[in-house]
Amino acid sequence: MxxxxxxxxxxxxxxxxxxxxxxxxxxxxxxxxxxxxxxxxxxxxxxxxxxxxxxxxxxxxxxxxxxxxxxxxxxxGLVNADGSLHPMQAMFREYHALQCGYCTPGMVMSAIDLVETHPEGLSEEQIRHGLEGNLCRCTGYHNIVKAIAAAWPLMHNKALPVAAE
Amino acid sequence: MVVDGIGASVKRKEDLRFLSGRGNYVDDMNRPGQTFAHFLRSDVPHGKLNKVDISAALKMPGVVAIFTGDDFTGVGGIPCGWQIHSKDGTPMVEPRHPVLAAGKVRHVGDPIAMVVAETKQQAKDAAEAIILDIETLPAVAGLTAALAAGAPLVHDEAAGNICFDWHIGDKAAVEAGFAKAHKIVRLDLVNNRLVPNAMEPRAAIGDYDVSSGEYTLYTTSQNPHVIRLLMGAFVLSIPEHKLRVVAPDVGGGFGSKIFHYAEEAALTWAAGKVKRPIKWTADRTEAFITDAHGRDHISTAELALDAEGHFLALKVNTQANMGAYLSTFAPSVPTYLSATLLAGVYKTPAIYAEVKAVFTNTVPVDAYRGAGRPEATFLLERIVDVAAREMNMDRVEIRKKNFIPKEAFPYQTPIALQYDSGDYMATFDGCLKAADYAGFEARRKASAAKGKLRGIGISTYVEACGIAPSAVAGALGARAGLYEVANIRVHPTGSVTVFTGAHSHGQGHETTFAQLVSEQLGVAHDMIDIVHGDTGKVPFGMGTYGSRSLSVGGSAMVKAMDKIIDKGKKIAAHLMEADVHDIEFKDGKFSVVGTDKAKTFGEIALTAYVPHNYPIEELEPGLEETAFYDPKNFTYPGGCHIAEVEIDPDTGTVSMISFTAVDDIGRVINPMIVEGQVQGGIAQGIGQALLEHAIYDESGQLLSGSMMDYTMPRADDIPNISVGMEVTLCTHNPLGSKGVGEVGAIGSPPAVINAVVDALRDYGVRHVDMPATPAKIWALIDAYHPKMAAE
Missing domain, CATH: 3.10.20.30 (Beta-grasp domain)
Incomplete structure (x- = not known):
């Protein structure tokens, strides 16, 4: 083997x-x-x-x-050595973006990738499309979308640009 | 002053472990010396099991044992917890549901053999080496096929595949209502079959301790005590003191994890035979073909109205698919959880419903989020919309005209239930306002300008939950009372552990129940732990379903805390040399009324356990109380949901533009969690309305048997969901709470379909069955424009 x-x-x-x-x-x-x-x-x-x-x-x-x-x-591996949470983990808690917790680890990992790969900003529509590969049966996604939008400024150390429309 | 008490959006205690990967789900657990099971399942829908040859498989690497149906002839069948009687008084047909298939297989997924091996892969490999001789029999996959004359029988003892033929209501009064009707509206409806699909697949570990003779089952259950009772007493004959059932973190349930499943009994029994732990985790394909499905009703509804649009009478005929065997609660779903809700929020004076429950060669069907109430609500809110159109009345007006007024509570419906409280006009007006119903026509025009068809749909609902008043449930066929239990242990230094029979699998009980304790005992939120899901720790309990955890389980906690305070007062009276009647408990302190003498909760707790000075002759030391709570009635959440959709006429695609809910769920403990529950339920309702459908082909093969084929709602299928509250309190439980787990899934599907039909109003569309897929919508539009399609 x-x-x-x-x-x-x-x-x-x-x-x-x-x-x-x-x-x-x-x-x-x-x-x-x-x-x-x-x-x-x-x-x-x-x-x-x-x-x-x-x-x-x-x-x-x-x-x-x-x-x-x-x-x-x-x-x-996301939790810091001092026990503090990664901003995405913290925002998931803040915005009640998890219920049973089963999809949560995968959802958080995908969400981090989504924010990291969009330094130019993220619209709600982009977040919803970006979560295409992750299923959640509990939350209806509403609060997950809000948590990701709230984590973006914390991860990029600047305000989330308002989508031009 | 309690900061984390009732009404606060306290952040959840459970989040930290779930967010850092430290949850403890069944598949995360491993027992020393553990083996692994794989179930070989039928791939034919119906067949005679001539031979199961395990001789070659037994020689495969790592195989510990292989069990087949023959090994389980000495144990009981999987029991059903609810008995319905037919119109003629005969009990429902209740065929034996063997742990492993015996003699016949009756649906794709029926377990035939269990292979136990050293590794998962070895168990799977060995299962491939089992040689099956199955003589395929003709199958019935749907209701219509099963009820056809001369249809093949799923069970020989169920003639015509009928499990029961039940009715409720006053038929004569309904006929009288129809005789004087100005208008009779008739509608045929299908409530589509669904797969619950909690994200965590079912899993279980059977364990047997050779020294104590005790069995332990770790399982993904919403109600471990129910599993212990059913499996111990009815299947395996293991006395309860030798059987422990543990349901640790569970990744969603939605009803599908209420039921006692064959795998649980097989693993527990076999662990005693091989004398090693045996673990099994379903893969998603197994979930599709073994977890109880939901809904699957075909109904005809007829509503009689007078010339002004008042409802005179309602007549409903329903066929309900039970699947191949009766699952734990299955018979109650189309009957007492559905037909009794046909009054809805309306004062219809006469209602009569007939329900035929039917066996088919499909996975058993049982309670799925809402269980019966979504079916009743869909039927009612669709026929009300159709009636409004055919009477040339406004959909808002016809509803307002027929609402049960708030002055009428308690309101006795013509079909068994007595609603205790509600204000349907308040939730209705609140929702119309929140959804800007008045401004809709402008939005419709704006969409039309872009070539899109916009529609708005209203649904109102009431449901019966807080399951259940035991005497009533017993009279209706429940084989057990539905009490809930709380044991509250105050520790010597004043921290508190609550042992509850309710089970949390996403609902956030560890947070909300601690809020109840914090409110009533004045103990800090982080000094309170909620323990659930272990029959070895919790005295008893009927678990979590039917939106009962707070209204029934929480009420048991209130009762237990009342006892704690009563005892604390006696101890305080002794310590402060006062009369017990002069002791007041407030803000975490026992004080003598009219004096500045007081003892903290912690001081009383310490005295209760390690006293120097204690009324030992009159009072037992210790501070721990248990209370049972049996609700006096069901609870009746209600409300209004409004959906707005846009349809692309070129593709038939329905886009959800917005969804607005205003609900009355009684007293809210944690608004943040309540909103999350409503949003999640609505997403499942939108899934039912637009996307989800468990489809069997005529031969009985499940076509939508994976997440590639079965359309689960994804983030871009669901809009932002606005949730509002208009609260009236439940009048018969100490919290005034009604329940929130199911309301979203109950109210939302008809709102979405009413919106779809509204969007298609210029295309002659009267009704659309769920799911309203692009193909279905496009075909309806296309049928109205035959010339365009030909071009």
Whole structure:
């Protein structure tokens, strides 16, 4: 069985995996990082979203062996060393953007990617389109959209430009 | 002064663990020595199970054991918790629901064998090596096919596939109403079949302790005590002191995690056989073909009106799909949770409803968010809109003319329920204003100028929740009373643990229940913990469904806290050498009225446990109380929802422009959480109205069996949702609360469809069944313009 080494949340990790093992299975079952969830079998729900080398990835759609040598960031790695929350986590709490919490880790990881890749600003419509790959059954998305808009200025250290219309 | 008490939008306690990946869901748990189960399931809708050959599979790597239906002949079937009697007095047909299929398979997904192996993959691989000999039988996948003459039978004992043929109401009074009617409006409706799709798939671990002989089931449940009762007493014959059921963090339920499922019994039983823990986690495909589905009713409704538009009588005939077996609450959904709501918010004097429950070769159908009440509301609010149009009346006027006035409460409906409180005009006028109904025609013109068809739809509703007054539920067929329990333990230094039978799977109980305690006992919010979901810790409880957690579970807490305060007063009276009747408890202090003598709550708690000076002859030490609460009536949230849509006539695509709700849910504990509950319910209602449909083909294969095929609402399908409140208090529980979990899913679907039909008013469209997909809308528009389509 293949032996792989990677960096997860800033720490080195290695494991022996079956060739068919998915990245999410490596994270959950071998590395015991159970914050990353599995909600479907078809890459539709986004509950398993993590960052691999800075890119947002559905970890159910990538083999563990493909992550050999990669730098992986999961929801567990977002909390600062002093225990304080990432601005996106903080805004999700502030705006009540989670209920059962199951889609939340993937939603937060996707939302961070969405804000990071849109330094020019984000309209509500862009946020809603940007969340196409993440399903939430509890919130109706209303408060998730608000939380992401509120996190943008905190992550970019400036006011969110008002959409020109 | 309580800052985190009733009415404050306190941020949630549970968020920190969920946001940092430290939730504790069943699939996150692992037990020492754990094995993994995989269920081999039927891929044919109906068949005779001739042989299950496990000999080759047993030799596969890592296999610990394989169980089939033959192994479960000595245990009970999966029970049904509600018994309905037919018109002729005979009880419903209740066929055995085996843990693993025995003799026959009856739907795609019916479990045939359980493979237990060292790893998940080994269990899956071994299942592939099981050789099945199934003789395919003709199947019935839908209501119409199942009710056809000579249809194949799902169960031999259910003639004509009928489970029961029930009715309610005064048929003669309804016929008299129809005889004097100025106008009779008739409408055929389909309430589309839905898949609940909580984001966390079901999972369970069966565990058996060889030294104590105790079984533990970790499961994704909304009501662990109900599972313990049903599985222990009716399926596996394990006494409750040897069976613990734990439902830790659960990732959404919406009803689908109320029911006792076969996998739970199979895993628990088998753990005792292999003497190792066995874990199973459903994949999404399994969820689609095993989680109980929702809705799936076909109805005909007839409304009789006088010349002024007053409703005289309503007659409804419904066929309800039960699926292949009776799930835990299934028989109650189309009957006592639906037909009894057909008065809605209107003073219709005579109502008669008939319901035929039907077996089909599909996944069992049971309660899904709203359970029966969305079906009743959809039927009623659609036929009222159709009636308004056919009477040339305004949709607002016809509703106002027929509302039950606020002076009429308590109001006895002609079909069993007595509404305690409400003000339907207030929620209606509030919603019309919030949605700027008056300004709609200008918006319609603006859309028309862009080539779009704009529509506005109104829905009003009342629902019955806070389930349930036990004597009433018993008279209606519930096989158990529906009390709720709270145990409140005040610790020696004054912090508090609440053990509740209600279960939180997104509702935020850890926050709102702590607000109740903070309000009543004056203890700081962060000094209060809410413990739920473990039969080993919580004395008893019937769980969370039917929007009951606050109105029933919260009321039990209030009662338990009353007892705590009563005892605290006695201790305080002793300490301060005063008469107990002179002791007042306020703002966290016990004081002697008219003096400055006082003891804090913490001082009393410490005295209760480690006293030097205590009335030991008259009073037991300790400060812990348990209370059961049985509601006197259902609670009746109500309100008005207004949807605004825009249709692109070229594609048939419906865009949700806005959604406005003004609800009356009784006393609000946490406005932030309440708004979130309403918004989430409305999103599910919009999903039902526009997107979602569980479709079986004629042979019984589920066509929309994955999230690639079944259209879940995504962020860009849902508009911003405006939520307002017009509160009247529930008159019969100590909190005045009515319930909020289901209102969104109940009120919203007819608002959306009424808006769609309104948008299509120039195309001769009278009704659109859900979901109003682009294909359906485009076909309606196309049918009205045959020439254009030919060009």
């Amino acid at each position: 293949p032996q792989i080494s990677l960096t997860v949340n800033g720490k080195p990790a290695s494991a022996t995996v079956e060739a068919r093992t998915l990245l999410v299975e490596l994270l959950r079952d071998k590395l015991h990082l159970t914050g990353t969830h599995v909600g479907c079998d078809t890459s539709q729900c986004g509950a398993c979203t993590v960052q691999v080398d800075g890119m947002s990835v559905k970890s159910c759609t990538m083999l563990a062996v493909q992550a050999d040598g990669a730098n992986v960031l999961t929801i567990e």
